[in-house]
Amino acid sequence: MLLEVQNLKVSYGNIEALYGVSFNVDKGEIVTLIGANGAGKTSTLMSLARLPRPEAPVVTSGDILYNGASILKTEPHTLIQKKMMALVPEGRHIFGNLTVDENLQMATYAHRRDINRNVLISELSELIYTLFPRLYERRKQRGELLSGGEQQMLAVGRALMTGSDFILLDEPSMGLAPKLMYEMFRALRKLNTDKHVTILVVEQNAKVALEFASRGYVLKTGEIIIQGTSEELLAHHEVRKAYLGG
Ligand SMILES: Nc1ncnc2c1ncn2[C@@H]1O[C@H](COP(=O)(O)OP(=O)(O)OP(=O)(O)O)[C@@H](O)[C@H]1O
Numbered sequence: 001m002l003l004e005v006q007n008l009k010v011s012y013g014n015i016e017a018l019y020g021v022s023f024n025v026d027k028g029e030i031v032t033l034i035g036a037n038g039a040g041k042t043s044t045l046m047s048l049a050r051l052p053r054p055e056a057p058v059v060t061s062g063d064i065l066y067n068g069a070s071i072l073k074t075e076p077h078t079l080i081q082k083k084m085m086a087l088v089p090e091g092r093h094i095f096g097n098l099t100v101d102e103n104l105q106m107a108t109y110a111h112r113r114d115i116n117r118n119v120l121i122s123e124l125s126e127l128i129y130t131l132f133p134r135l136y137e138r139r140k141q142r143g144e145l146l147s148g149g150e151q152q153m154l155a156v157g158r159a160l161m162t163g164s165d166f167i168l169l170d171e172p173s174m175g176l177a178p179k180l181m182y183e184m185f186r187a188l189r190k191l192n193t194d195k196h197v198t199i200l201v202v203e204q205n206a207k208v209a210l211e212f213a214s215r216g217y218v219l220k221t222g223e224i225i226i227q228g229t230s231e232e233l234l235a236h237h238e239v240r241k242a243y244l245g246g
């Protein structure tokens with residue numbers, strides 16, 4: 001198993017956000033966690049990637065195993081340096097004053113001492129520009145001038161630039177028109193099929209997420225309440241009622 005989350009509890013100060021969440025992701029899979037606003041989706045991804053942010057949640061108990069070993073004490077920059085995982089955060093967080101090209105190059109900063117960094121940059125940029133031709137057309141444009149959908153593609157591109165083959169995505173469909181949203185998921189699926197990138201995606205848009213992933217978990221107020229294959233979840237009475245509009 002690539003990732004095993006075991007009975008994870010996390011809080012923000014004295015506010016608990018996850019009450020013992022367990023799930024796993026195998027190498028090469030596309031897995032989704034679906035849930036409504038405030039269910040704990042972002043908290044789950046934040047506790048996996050543990051970006052050093054003041055608003056990050058604290059793990060109070062449970063464990064996170066990566067290839068069988070706990071990463072609870074692994075520094076977040078080590079996760080990037082060792083290409084273990086890369087997060088596409090909620091709200092994109094791209095650099096508005098840098099061009100698309102520069103944003104992608106910046107994402108390889110963790111590998112700045114790697115003598116092959118330039119090879120890495122050219123190989124990975126090519127992959128990303130092939131995946132997202134729109135980004136290629138806009139490669140000299142500043143990030144802040146991109147449309148929301150293009151910014152989301154750039155955010156995915158930046159995660160891929162870390163060289164990791166395990167990508168965590170926080171609501172990639174957010175704010176995207178249906179056409180762009182499907183373009184995004186098609187590109188992600190291609191990445192999974194052709195490049196064997198493992199994907200964990202959290203989504204409020206359960207329909208899209210379950211059409212994209214092969215397995216999923218339903219997160220409700222900090223707990224996993226239902227799990228199964230995407231077909232099982234799409235057919236599940238409660239999932240249909242609460243998350244798929246009946
Ligand atoms: N920085 C924070 N400080 C305090 N509580 C927080 C913080 N961030 C999230 N929470 C709380 O933790 C719980 C889970 O929030 P989380 O952001 O993980 O939900 P989510 O599923 O990502 O929701 P959304 O779909 O709105 O993004 C909520 O009750 C939320 O109010």
Ligand SMILES: [Mg+2]
Pocket residue numbers: 041042043090170
């Ligand atoms: Mg969220």
